[in-house]
Amino acid sequence: MVPVAGIGARLKRKEDPRLITGSGTYTDDIKLPGMVHVAVVRSPHAHARIRGIHTAAARSAPGVVAVLTGEELKQGLQAPLPCAWLYEGLKNPPHWPLAIDVVRHVGEGVAVVVAETRAAARDAAALVEVDYEPLPAVVDPERAMDPGAPRVHAEFDSNVAYTWEAAGGDVEAAFREADVVIRQRHLQQRLVPMALEPRAVVADCHPATGELTVWSTTQIPHLLKINLCGILGVPEHQMRVIAPEVGGGFGAKLNVYPEEVIVPFLARRLRRPVKWVEDRRENFVATIHGREGIIDVEVAARRDGEILGMRINWICDLGAYNQLNTPYIPILGLIVSPGPYRHKHHAIKITGVFTNKTPTDAYRGAGRPEATHFLERTIDRLADELGLDPAEVRRKNFVRKDEFPYTNPVGITYDSGDYHAALDKALEAVGYEELKREQAERRRRGDRLQLGIGISSYIEACGLAPSAALAGTFYGGNLFESAQVRVHHTGKVTVYTGSSAHGQGHETAWSQIVASELGIPPEDVEVLHGDTGRGPIGLGTYGSRSAAVGGIALYHALQKVKKKAALIAAHQLECSPEDLEFVDGEFRVKGAPQRALKFTQIAAAANLASHINFPPGLEPGLEETAFWQPENFTFPFGTHVCVVEVDTEDGRTRILRYVCVDDCGNVINPLLAEGQVHGGIAQGIAQALFEELVYDENGQPVNASLMEYAVPTAAELPSFESHFTCTPSPVNPLGVKGIGEAGTIAATPAVVNAIVDAVSHLGVRHIDMPCKPERVWRAIQQAQEAAAAAEGGEGR
């Protein structure tokens, strides 16, 4: 028989027929009879006291149903918005869905207007007059730490929300013994996650029973439900949260947002369906931001390139509040801050600081791109300083493949890896030596267009887990995933996964896992997710956890299905289950393969459960559920190489090639994996070259629109040359890791290292992102001026 298109097959996405024909149902497609619409009145100030809110004009505007202010809303809630990571000592100011007395960032909600149409709601929102008393804004996170700085939250004695330190080895000694010490400050700019679909919420409250249904553009329908239940005071069995098609999340929809509380609150109060859809301008200021930090890195090394130790001081800009995961994001960077390198002496300190800006939170990679960026820039700085090949410096310091499981200096254990292999494959694929020759040639000729080769070797920590090193500190649970498998009469299968997808292709990948395990075609599998009313509790999709946690839950549910199916087969074949093997979708008696029953026959027997062909005493049906809790993260890795051409006269960068070698263990579907890599690299390149949300000194965002915030399109991006190595994870039965964030994590240092490499012979040592032409040009000018000054000095 023809093998089914199971794990490893390059299957086209099952999701696409509905998505590319425009027949998917997104939250904004939910239209309910009698539905009213919400507009949010948002603060134009970064920091101000609210002296009064005048709503009379709005209330009497045409079509207006209700106006609600923060104080009124608070009276009806049981709790403010949640933060999931309440470390000891964390300052966690109450974060109500609408500001009460003080607004703390531009875009913070102050009031909402509900009206019969969206237009009426927005028109009336413009009539709400808020009497503000502006207060001084805190914008720069480093200055915010100054004891004399204005305070974002007056109730605290400083803007420092928390510090977190981790260290291993004897860092001081390492620095004392070093031949060379390099210090460099790295700036992570502030990014705006830019999903094609902005956020949206619809809520419907049953008029008689009060049961709530909430549709939301969320990555975490079950966790959103649990949180909304607590905030709104609705028991969990009377709330259903549905994430319909979700058009991208990138971590920004992994949260509990003010509007996700406000809309169901209004639906309960008004007993009418309520809708809110974010517009793009709101998306820039009311949805969480990513990155932003100031990271000082010191590295101590021997002359031969061996790294002895590192010291990292990371100031993280939290924005005005702790959102769901705000304080945790840099910790994910901390975990991987030693990267793929084996130095023993390592210290990192993270300081989270409040500022009068939109809160930061998870954005694709979430801490790990920041860490990888400063680490890989550091390796290149070190190689440059020592005159070594940056590939050689990496090879020298990589953890060796026979050292796994390997515990890094901050106590995190990597499951498996072969870092050298990925690097070698990448260099071979890109033609490293040939490129270096061409680079040397161009330098020799003094070409205007100089060639740069940037290497980035990375590890990722995938699939949030109660890793031993962090257990007992702040992991309160909620790290498992669930899967429910329902086998129908004819052997068709319905799967519910708690891992709610928003573009990843779970329906395809999960179908392939089922196909492999049950020997049925993947088109015979229906994969459901994103509806708390249709399956068991699950935790959603984030942190590249879906395959490595949700996929494993599915695997275990399928083993239970096969175990029960074997009992039925054994009954019919009159043997013991141990005498059976399951091959190509059928149970065969070992040694007598002609005595066999197809899985589809077992499915029929299980669902009929007639006394004729069903084991007495066995429960009818063929439906199983599994919950799976990982014991540790998995650790994908890889090496990306970017080749750029920098115009030394105007600072423009053109990416000539982008070669990546990723290793996420076994690949369920290469097409999906490549898609994730491509998208991730695009977002990494976007950060490296184009994107940055700029605030002025008063906390006003100055480029918060798509006319000014430079999201690249395909035209700005190269073709990606994607390769894989395969080092299966030993910690789960599918040997899978994760691939959703790899591209984003790896890409920024590959690009920046390439740019710096292209102009390093001109004296440029470092450029901060985004490497816009102006910035590259200035770096060249400054380096040449410095060189000229040095020469002049020498001449004197």
Add this chain to the structure above:
Amino acid sequence: MVPVAGIGARLKRKEDPRLITGSGTYTDDIKLPGMVHVAVVRSPHAHARIRGIHTAAARSAPGVVAVLTGEELKQGLQAPLPCAWLYEGLKNPPHWPLAIDVVRHVGEGVAVVVAETRAAARDAAALVEVDYEPLPAVVDPERAMDPGAPRVHAEFDSNVAYTWEAAGGDVEAAFREADVVIRQRHLQQRLVPMALEPRAVVADCHPATGELTVWSTTQIPHLLKINLCGILGVPEHQMRVIAPEVGGGFGAKLNVYPEEVIVPFLARRLRRPVKWVEDRRENFVATIHGREGIIDVEVAARRDGEILGMRINWICDLGAYNQLNTPYIPILGLIVSPGPYRHKHHAIKITGVFTNKTPTDAYRGAGRPEATHFLERTIDRLADELGLDPAEVRRKNFVRKDEFPYTNPVGITYDSGDYHAALDKALEAVGYEELKREQAERRRRGDRLQLGIGISSYIEACGLAPSAALAGTFYGGNLFESAQVRVHHTGKVTVYTGSSAHGQGHETAWSQIVASELGIPPEDVEVLHGDTGRGPIGLGTYGSRSAAVGGIALYHALQKVKKKAALIAAHQLECSPEDLEFVDGEFRVKGAPQRALKFTQIAAAANLASHINFPPGLEPGLEETAFWQPENFTFPFGTHVCVVEVDTEDGRTRILRYVCVDDCGNVINPLLAEGQVHGGIAQGIAQALFEELVYDENGQPVNASLMEYAVPTAAELPSFESHFTCTPSPVNPLGVKGIGEAGTIAATPAVVNAIVDAVSHLGVRHIDMPCKPERVWRAIQQAQEAAAAAEGGEGR
């Protein structure tokens, strides 16, 4: 602590707030964008050949989207409508959703018109011209058996679809030895199940994926889905069937109807949502009918009233086709045909006959009311013949309570009973002796209004099961039920039951089972049903199976939940699970009850599954599924006593009192049980006194409207005096049986026995239902004429 309102509590129905405020969602409330409407062109003939169908005028009528005939439809289907009971030798003619060449009953669908509005569809349906050639109709089932009768299905050599015989003991010998033999023909009239909500179907087909969602007024969403998948050729994972609120079923919605195929077929073809809602006139001819049969009963007895044997010959009018359960209905009567009586010699023959009328199928009681009627009328005839008290004849012949489990002469084993106790309680409650004295007094006085006392003792077979006596004959499976229990973080519980309710109050009763088992308030429980997309396969609600099969599945799922919860509790309490007891919603260490954990605390621990308070290696979550397969029916029983006043001058009957004693084992909620009894009695009285669908000799129904078909209202009914005895079933852990059909089963002979008893002193021995005044009056007249003739004869 206050005990929770668990099993046995008189809890108000949780369903009612939404139902009585008009905020329930019935199938007709489903309104989808772009939805089109179906009207069915139905045959005005009982039997005719279709020579042609002219659809041009209809096709060009305003708003018409499509016109479909039977032949076109058949081309798109994989199979005709199903019959679930394909006995060996059963004639099972193909039954396509629309007639192909021949129509076989008035109301059979011939074509459908689809239009933008319901009105347009109906207007255009009137423009479809069908060229019929009328054929002779077969109307009377007994005459239909005649070899020379016209044939309903020309391909068969007779109208007899099947015969089924069962016997025990030596019936011939019993009749030889009898002191007395009585023969009586009993006519069961044809009834129309009259749910408040007629049938309705809506279907929606996803334009890109072809996934079908079907809303239907069905009692069996999962079985409907499986059947529709087969008929339409849609794989099961691409179809979802939802039974929203269903406004009564009574067995009539336990089927697979033509419109349930046609509507989703059209939705697939047109790629638009499609709706069909039955009107009341259609309901009279296009929804299955109940009862109709001719039953000849012979009883052999001793002079002291001891029954020696019975012979029953039952001709059952199947109508024109086998619907889903048509041939099985009288078999359910066969099973209980020996009733609560212990005679050993018993023979019953059932002959199912096709006629040119609407198919019969399950209607509340389904075979068991017919059997109970002829049996209880026979007991009263025997008592009358022997001059014995009918209560005494019952007492003498009842199975004794120490004889259980008792196997009746057709091989069916009754689980438990105390028939004497129920009879005694009923007679005491009604004041039997006092009534008899009053009756004697009235007779003595020759009152115009005579008193009648009717007793009916019954058993019921509940919860369809692979009963040993029937196994191996036709039980192909599908007799289990499922339950899924999902425990949320705070201990709220969601239950999915495969037993899909349509008025019974499962949401209330299931909540009470959960409350009892988990020690939480019933309002903390959400009960879901009727949606194949939200829970495991289940078989629906029919045959009084919900508590005795579905309730037990729930019980077992809850035991699994408690077992897992105990592991978590033991971990936290640092003891072994065996050291724990579960009392009042908490796990307590035996002997140290202050060491305890509430179920709600366990729920939180299970759903968080943090390493701090969750056993290592245990799966997170607290969700369990159970499927439960009964091994036999359960056998509720009871005695009903009806007291009537018959006006001997005009034949009018007034029910003075109606006392019932029912025993369904343990009662989950007395309010619900009484409601079932009340409704059942109302339907039984309706049959006894009012309802009959009359066909003329051409097969035309002559009273197929609510203007002529006499459905009683509350004004026509007495107050019911409902009592219970409690003999728990030993075959399931809750000790429950069933109560949904008891009233209907018991009521008709109680009423008719009372009427005959009221006028028996006038010589009336028997009256067939419905006992309309005219019929009673005629019976009195005929008896008196016969008496006069006899006297005259004697006088001559």
